[in-house]
Each structure stands twice: as C-alpha cells, then as structure tokens.
Amino acid sequence: MAERKINPILKLALELGPIVLFFVAYLRLKDRSFLIGGTEYDGFILATAGFVPLMILSTLALWKLTGRLSRMQVATLVLVVVFGGLSVWFNDDQFFKMKPTMIYLLFGGALGVGLLRGESYLKYVMEEVMPLEQEGWMILTRRLTAFFLGLAVLNEVIWRTMSTETWVYFKTFGLSAAIFVFFMTQSGVFSRYGIDEES
Known part of the structure; x- marks a missing residue:
C-alpha cells in the first residue's frame, strides 16, 4: 500500500516531538525526585515514563495519517516500549x-x-x-x-x-x-x- 502524503512539518513534528518533549521534561525534572506508591523516582525515570506513551501515540498518528509504518519505525517503537518500560518498572x-x-x-x-x-x-x-x-x-x-x-x-x-x-x-x-x-x-x-x- 502506497504511503499517503502528509504535511512535511506535521510528519517531522510527529517523528521528533516525543524526543524533544523528553529532553525538555528531563531538563525540568533532572534535579528532583518524586515519591510514588512508596517508591522514589528521579526525574529521568519520570521523563522516560512520559516518553513511552508519547512515542506510541506519535507512531500511531503517523500510521493513521500515512497508512503505513516502516520496519525501522516498528522496531524502534518496540525497543522504546520494552527498554523504557523496564527502566520505569525496575526504577533503573x-x-x-x-x-x-x-x-x-x-x-x-x-x-x-x-x-x-x-x-x-x-x-x-x-x-x-x-x-x-x-x-x-x-x-x-x-x-x-x-x-x-x-x-x-x-x-x-x-x-x-x-x-x-x-x-x-x-x-x-x-x-x-x-x-x-x-x-x-x-x-x-x-x-x-x-x-x-x-x-
């Protein structure tokens, strides 16, 4: 199935948006720690916890708008979910x-x-x-x-x-x-x- 064309600026925003937001969140939270459910998490872990769903949403939006995802995009998303999820789960x-x-x-x-x-x-x-x-x-x-x-x-x-x-x-x-x-x-x-x- 041929890829549908979308606005290049929108495509770039969906591809780079989660990374930029992760960077901004890290800068804002890096020197702070948060007690959640009796466990202390530092800013990096919270920024990661936000990055994973953002990456999922942006990839799904790209798929919905263009009609296809490359194998590289799918593999990247899987690794983000797995390794990001492990970092949050184990607080590491x-x-x-x-x-x-x-x-x-x-x-x-x-x-x-x-x-x-x-x-x-x-x-x-x-x-x-x-x-x-x-x-x-x-x-x-x-x-x-x-x-x-x-x-x-x-x-x-x-x-x-x-x-x-x-x-x-x-x-x-x-x-x-x-x-x-x-x-x-x-x-x-x-x-x-x-x-x-x-x-």
Missing part, C-alpha cells in the same frame, strides 16, 4: 540508556546479514527516496552497517562512563547530528550512482 535508568545500543545493533546487524547474502536490505527500505544503481546501494549499505555498529559502541561508552545529563544531550543532539553528517558525507555515492528517475 540503565535499561533506557541501552536502547540506542540495541536499536543500532539491530539495524547494523540486519544490514550486515543482507550483505552476507549479497543483498542490500537498505535498498528495500529507501529505494523510493533515493534511486541508486545496485553498486551504489552495496557501498552505502556497507558504510551504514559500520556506522550503525560504531554508534552502538559509542552509546555504550558514553552512558557507562559519563553522567546522565551528558548522555541525554548525546542522545537528543549527538545521534541525530551524526546521522545527518553521515548522509551528507555520502554525496559522492549519490552523485556517482544516482539514477535519474525521468530516464
């Missing part, structure tokens, strides 16, 4: 901090399996957005596999060795910036192997 922020690691290992691993089979699974996900020759897809897939695995390692290093606040800034801004910069640096692949849709 480590589970949520591990979530980006699991996401990037999953994506990198899936692309890696495709490469071992001589295929580019990235092509199946992004072919409509970026038409490329097969060799271009293979080059991009190899680079993105290494990039995702590198991000997984970097996330582990940061959350295990630095403060929660540093990790929140890294997750909110660092990961998004890294992905943006990665694709900007692939312009040579796009220009060399790009396919003119009109032809």
Whole structure:
C-alpha cells in the first residue's frame, strides 16, 4: 500500500516531538525526585515514563495519517516500549540508556546479514527516496552497517562512563547530528550512482 502524503512539518513534528518533549521534561525534572506508591523516582525515570506513551501515540498518528509504518519505525517503537518500560518498572535508568545500543545493533546487524547474502536490505527500505544503481546501494549499505555498529559502541561508552545529563544531550543532539553528517558525507555515492528517475 502506497504511503499517503502528509504535511512535511506535521510528519517531522510527529517523528521528533516525543524526543524533544523528553529532553525538555528531563531538563525540568533532572534535579528532583518524586515519591510514588512508596517508591522514589528521579526525574529521568519520570521523563522516560512520559516518553513511552508519547512515542506510541506519535507512531500511531503517523500510521493513521500515512497508512503505513516502516520496519525501522516498528522496531524502534518496540525497543522504546520494552527498554523504557523496564527502566520505569525496575526504577533503573540503565535499561533506557541501552536502547540506542540495541536499536543500532539491530539495524547494523540486519544490514550486515543482507550483505552476507549479497543483498542490500537498505535498498528495500529507501529505494523510493533515493534511486541508486545496485553498486551504489552495496557501498552505502556497507558504510551504514559500520556506522550503525560504531554508534552502538559509542552509546555504550558514553552512558557507562559519563553522567546522565551528558548522555541525554548525546542522545537528543549527538545521534541525530551524526546521522545527518553521515548522509551528507555520502554525496559522492549519490552523485556517482544516482539514477535519474525521468530516464
């Protein structure tokens, strides 16, 4: 089923809104603790507890408006619910901090399996957005596999060795910036192997 077009600003707001709201909530609650049901929760856990339903609602809204969800969106939502839920349930922020690691290992691993089979699974996900020759897809897939695995390692290093606040800034801004910069640096692949849709 073809994806229905929606206002790009609305789409961006639904995709990034939960992350921005998590960041704002964390900044407002980070130095506070709350006694709920006899258990003390810090601001990070409460921000996480708010992030999970927001992520569910925004993903459902995207599905309702566009008529489809990518496998990456579904996998991300499942991991957010699982690891965010574990953090809240056990009152332990480590589970949520591990979530980006699991996401990037999953994506990198899936692309890696495709490469071992001589295929580019990235092509199946992004072919409509970026038409490329097969060799271009293979080059991009190899680079993105290494990039995702590198991000997984970097996330582990940061959350295990630095403060929660540093990790929140890294997750909110660092990961998004890294992905943006990665694709900007692939312009040579796009220009060399790009396919003119009109032809």
